Amino acid sequence: MRKYSIFALAREAMRQHKGWEEQWGSPEPKSSYDVIIIGAGGHGLGTAYYLAKEHGIRNIAVLEKSWLGGGNTGRNTTVIRSNYLYDESAGLYNHALNMWDNLSQDINYNVMYSARGVMMVAHNVHDVQVLKRHVHANRLNGVQNEWLSPQEAKEFCPPLNISKSCRYPIMGAALQRKGGTARHDAVAWGYARAASDLGVDIIQNCEVTGIRRAADGSVAGVETGKGFIGAKKVGVVAAGNTSHIMQMADVRMPLESFPLQALVSEPLKPIFPCVVMSNSVHTYISQSDKGELVIGAGTDQYTSYAPNGSLHITNHNLEAICELFPIFSRVKMMRTWAGTVDVTPDRSPILAKTPVKGLYVNCGWGTGGFKATPGSAHVFAHTIANDAPHKINEFFTLERFKTGRLVDESAAAAVAH
Amino acid sequence: MLYIRCPYCEEYRPEIEFRHAGEAHIVRPTNMAEISADEMEEFLFIRENKRGIIFERWRHIHGCGRFFNCVRDAVTDQIIMTYKSGEPKPSDAEIEKAILALKEEQA
Numbered sequence: 472m473r474k475y476s477i478f479a480l481a482r483e484a485m486r487q488h489k490g491w492e493e494q495w496g497s498p499e500p501k502s503s504y505d506v507i508i509i510g511a512g513g514h515g516l517g518t519a520y521y522l523a524k525e526h527g528i529r530n531i532a533v534l535e536k537s538w539l540g541g542g543n544t545g546r547n548t549t550v551i552r553s554n555y556l557y558d559e560s561a562g563l564y565n566h567a568l569n570m571w572d573n574l575s576q577d578i579n580y581n582v583m584y585s586a587r588g589v590m591m592v593a594h595n596v597h598d599v600q601v602l603k604r605h606v607h608a609n610r611l612n613g614v615q616n617e618w619l620s621p622q623e624a625k626e627f628c629p630p631l632n633i634s635k636s637c638r639y640p641i642m643g644a645a646l647q648r649k650g651g652t653a654r655h656d657a658v659a660w661g662y663a664r665a666a667s668d669l670g671v672d673i674i675q676n677c678e679v680t681g682i683r684r685a686a687d688g689s690v691a692g693v694e695t696g697k698g699f700i701g702a703k704k705v706g707v708v709a710a711g712n713t714s715h716i717m718q719m720a721d722v723r724m725p726l727e728s729f730p731l732q733a734l735v736s737e738p739l740k741p742i743f744p745c746v747v748m749s750n751s752v753h754t755y756i757s758q759s760d761k762g763e764l765v766i767g768a769g770t771d772q773y774t775s776y777a778p779n780g781s782l783h784i785t786n787h788n789l790e791a792i793c794e795l796f797p798i799f800s801r802v803k804m805m806r807t808w809a810g811t812v813d814v815t816p817d818r819s820p821i822l823a824k825t826p827v828k829g830l831y832v833n834c835g836w837g838t839g840g841f842k843a844t845p846g847s848a849h850v851f852a853h854t855i856a857n858d859a860p861h862k863i864n865e866f867f868t869l870e871r872f873k874t875g876r877l878v879d880e881s882a883a884a885a886v887a888h
Numbered sequence: 889m890l891y892i893r894c895p896y897c898e899e900y901r902p903e904i905e906f907r908h909a910g911e912a913h914i915v916r917p918t919n920m921a922e923i924s925a926d927e928m929e930e931f932l933f934i935r936e937n938k939r940g941i942i943f944e945r946w947r948h949i950h951g952c953g954r955f956f957n958c959v960r961d962a963v964t965d966q967i968i969m970t971y972k973s974g975e976p977k978p979s980d981a982e983i984e985k986a987i988l989a990l991k992e993e994q995a
């Protein structure tokens with residue numbers, strides 16, 4: 472793999488950009504691999520990369536039913552933060568947050584991580600109490616988060632309306648300065664390129680349709696559109712389609728799949744410096760480097776695999792934006808879309824071994840797993856390589872729904888992504 | 889936006905009149921204190937979440953206020969039929985028939 476650098480850019484500029492190589496290979500599948508990862512989103516590609524880089528396993532395939540990064544990874548609104556409530560979450564999400572710092576250098580791909588700050592605004596006494604509780608819990612865990620007065624919030628984000636006479640006045644805000652955004656596609660492409668360079672086979676247009684088991688019940692491989700492919704270890708990293716795939720191995724999951732929509736405006740000059748989220752008015756917003764306002768809210772109410780969702784959700788979302796930022800009331804919206812998100816009962820992910828030997832699952836990230844991509848991939852690779860969880864993900868088991876040891880982040884997850 | 893027929897009001901109304909209420913035909917155990925952890929997990933948390941024909945509950949919250957059940961294709965979002973709560977789960981044959989009827993209606 473030829474390294475990307477300012478010199479490479481200059482060299483290619485001199486010869487009309489004719490020397491760029493393909494970023495990853497498109498091999499035909501071999502008859503078997505040491506490890507198969509199902510799903511080429513950020514988490515799946517990252518898992519393959521860390522398996523190859525840190526655990527010396529090079530004989531790996533990532534199977535993707537359509538194109539890599541075309542699932543939720545390429546559809547998300549890229550909010551990155553780690554200010555969840557519980558100790559278990561602090562460990563997992565902060566591990567990921569710290570990895571964003573050097574991710575671009577590590578995979579030699581500019582993922583455009585921008586620590587522009589994530590601010591959650593409070594509109595009533597309950598919001599103030601809840602957000603302050605988060606600030607305190609986070610700080611005890613060494614997770615950055617601070618409380619701002621309305622004036623301080625406005626200084627940090629000038630478009631904010633802090634007038635006392637508006638319908639939902641802002642009573643303060645919790646700010647995580649290290650939170651921010653990154654380029655979603657670049658995360659998938661960068662991991663794909665780096666993994667491919669270490670010998671990982673990324674096989675697109677290859678849907679997994681069955682999981683074959685050996686006589687002792689352990690995993691023997693997968694049936695695909697391109698035939699049977701053998702592997703003693705299979706990691707399922709398929710977001711909204713996880714229940715469907717786990718059913719192929721007779722494992723029933725505590726998951727429901729919902730449409731989650733987002734939208735972007737026409738491009739504007741830089742006007743919005745950070746990410747603002749409001750749980751009460753129910754919306755969040757940031758501005759991409761292309762200038763579009765990136766806007767999202769909650770899922771649709773019904774479960775579905777159709778990535779559409781209903782129009783009234785968009786409507787409600789934009790009403791909330793106009794309420795918080797009247798200056799955007801005449802901005803035109805350019806595109807809306809949806810993904811299929813896999814939601815657990817406690818809104819925390821599952822990163823674990825399963826009752827089937829050799830079958831591992833990384834799912835349940837629901838509406839908010841992009842932020843965790845590097846950390847999740849890193850500890851999941853550890854789990855597969857060692858057939859045992861890393862200390863950081865040992866709480867995020869499948870069994871917790873039996874034992875009752877939930878990591879209940881439904882409050883921290885609300886509108887927030 | 890889904891367009892849903894309330895089997896009590898016997899009318900098609902837009903989705904905003906309704907509240908989704910999760911998977912249908914999950915029976916609440918009557919001996920809650922005695923059941924095993926497995927059974928409790930199954931009741932509380934495990935969901936079919938099928939990529940195909942699903943059974944779900946809706947409540948006509950801005951109408952008659954009543955709960956009812958619905959058969960929908962979770963891949964296309966097409967609603968195949970709705971029926972009153974307490975009525976038996978439609979059989980594969982009944983669903984097949986309803987799908988054919990819908991196709992004829994559209995043709």
Ligand SMILES: Cc1cc2nc3c(=O)[nH]c(=O)nc-3n(C[C@H](O)[C@H](O)[C@H](O)COP(=O)(O)OP(=O)(O)OC[C@H]3O[C@@H](n4cnc5c(N)ncnc54)[C@H](O)[C@@H]3O)c2cc1C
Pocket residue numbers: 509510511512513514515534535536537538539540541542543544545546547548549550551677678679680708709710711712716731732733767808809810811812836837838839840841842843888
């Ligand atoms: C609109 C929207 C906004 C979001 N906003 C945020 C946000 O601001 N911040 C945040 O942190 N998170 C956000 N999320 C959540 C985030 O996108 C996901 O949690 C995360 O990207 C999941 O990554 P993944 O790699 O696990 O899944 P995906 O990227 O969905 O990858 C899974 C892959 O598996 C493939 N697959 C499925 N079935 C099969 C099969 N049978 N065989 C082979 N391959 C298969 C799919 O095609 C897909 O490419 C948002 C999600 C959406 C939809």
Ligand SMILES: [Zn+2]
Pocket residue numbers: 894895896897898948951952953954
């Ligand atoms: Zn009714």
